[in-house]
Amino acid sequence: MGAKRLSGRQRGVTLADVALLAQVSEITVSRILRNHGPIGADTRERVMAAVRETGYVPNRLAGGLASSGSKLVGVIVPSLTNIVFPEVLGGIRSALQGTGFQAVIAVSDYDLATEQELIASLLAWKPEAMVIAGLDHTDIARAMLVGSGVRIAEVMEIDSQPIDLAVGLSHRQAGFDTGQYLLGRGYRRFGYVGHDWTSDHRAKLRYDGLVAALAEAKVELLETCRFDGPSSIGAGRGMLAQILTQKRDLDVVVFSNDDMATGGVFHCLGAGIRPKQDLALFGFNGLDVGQALPTPLSTVRSNRFLIGKTAIEKLLGQRQRPEMPEIIDTGYEIIAGATA
Amino acid sequence: MGAKRLSGRQRGVTLADVALLAQVSEITVSRILRNHGPIGADTRERVMAAVRETGYVPNRLAGGLASSGSKLVGVIVPSLTNIVFPEVLGGIRSALQGTGFQAVIAVSDYDLATEQELIASLLAWKPEAMVIAGLDHTDIARAMLVGSGVRIAEVMEIDSQPIDLAVGLSHRQAGFDTGQYLLGRGYRRFGYVGHDWTSDHRAKLRYDGLVAALAEAKVELLETCRFDGPSSIGAGRGMLAQILTQKRDLDVVVFSNDDMATGGVFHCLGAGIRPKQDLALFGFNGLDVGQALPTPLSTVRSNRFLIGKTAIEKLLGQRQRPEMPEIIDTGYEIIAGATA
């Protein structure tokens, strides 16, 4: 009773309702809710009571529009089922904690066209910043990102030039170091088991680095096997079985990542091959699965959590794009493990 | 040049700019961009050209405010590192595909207070629907959800009454069936290895079901071990080692989930215990890791993808809350595997 235009209810309590109940103006309620400007203790009390009584929920669409700032950070990752990306998100969430910002997560399914759509879609929410996995985008996507004026972090890799900020590690270098490490341990008869490169081109970079390291030492990669699909433990298991029928006398197999390598270890366990003694196995990422194995996986630790955290801290630390793109190397380290 | 109020640029192209360039009114541009109402072919052409030329990106905050509908679906999950939730999200994304809706994902870290904050925060975006993992919420959270009028799906479990819609499976029943299944296979000396129940109360429900099944058969659960933290492969490995020192003559160990059980298998492999022959192991979820094991894990398949997909389909299928809460059982099935 008394409501002027709203008849059927349903469409929510607004600032006006709260203001009316608390006998103050809308702007005062708004200020109290945002801790903005000086407010009398009694007024605050009265307004908060009204908020509670009405069950008022602010409308962020209206707020964002009015203040032209959504307090949103857009995030695009290629997958959530590959555990490394949730880990990056963990870092992002941790850095966002208490800042009032909220991440909007979108998944591109390793598809650049989808990524482009998602970029358009997320920019429409006027995010304060964007975090995108990878440096590879369509031209249109890149143009939209550049044109938006929004700060952009491209994460995971630093092997080429970013738009604004890159946070990650050099996958090519990691692959190279893997090669040198294994050569140093005396391995000479190399095999490689990978997965689809069109979807995961960072795996390709690591492969290139590996081959380069071997070439420097005049060692040849004897056999290569690639699964035509995303990496998985099952694929790794199957591919190792396959490569071993093709070339029996390998002394080490490098996998595109830990998932694949874990599958490789499973194959060994099932086939009575002793990891390291009979065949060395090497992965990438340093995932928990691999480290919990009876023989902890020899691999490279990439710092996913740190990548996400650093990206957000940098982005929120400076709201303007820098003159020159910045590149932050979060590094990696070889985990000796027990399989190589 | 010619812009009236914008001096320093930066703050975006608007509908008005596009309309001006294309020599039509704003509403016409708006209609074209939304495929709404009849539009002349030449006009459409001209407007699309103007959109391209200006690099216009619609402002969804304004759009949502004007049409009081954000085309957003809020999703709250307790974790992204537990792979089951990304799988639910996969189902959600699949059902959202092509509907024009976008999911906003938030992570509660298994904390009901955090969940409550996230609910408030997501409701502020005026989502069209919400999906929340679990039926357990704070009173305030529940009140906000009820009061919002928004359609709500509570997913994963159906062991108690939902607000609006529940999609999932009965974890208690799954635990019960696990017990009966193992009894049927002749096991009598049961052990249980779990993780923190305060964070994962569905695990507790399964445990309760298991105990109930055993009690019916007058079989006792001989030993219980619970890791004080989230489930992980490492924890499962450690806990199995521990329970076996406490009680050596178990013939089967039921784990709180596949992560824990996989750790258990790892322990066996390391300790020379043959799964099934020496000690049976049973998990929950039917994860890929477990199925890729040299001895595929005996477990229960929960249909995570289906849960997400069904929830969204139901929610978008009917925009009004039903009179009575609806419960959809997506079921589960026992995977015999090779460890029990």
Place this chain on the structure above:
DNA sequence: GGCGATTATGTTAGCGCTGTCATTGGATGG
């Protein structure tokens, strides 16, 4: 060939909030 139906476009009035600039009523101080 006039009347309603249909198609294509425009006009107006907000959606719910916040930035900006008043306004009010003491407290301060010389």
Place this chain on the structure above:
DNA sequence: CCATCCAATGACAGCGCTAACATAATCGCC
């Protein structure tokens, strides 16, 4: 005792878009 300042509050316009209602222009059809 009046100018000055500050704390506390309010009025008002407008963020960028779209629903709802006009308004033209075209088209059949008896």
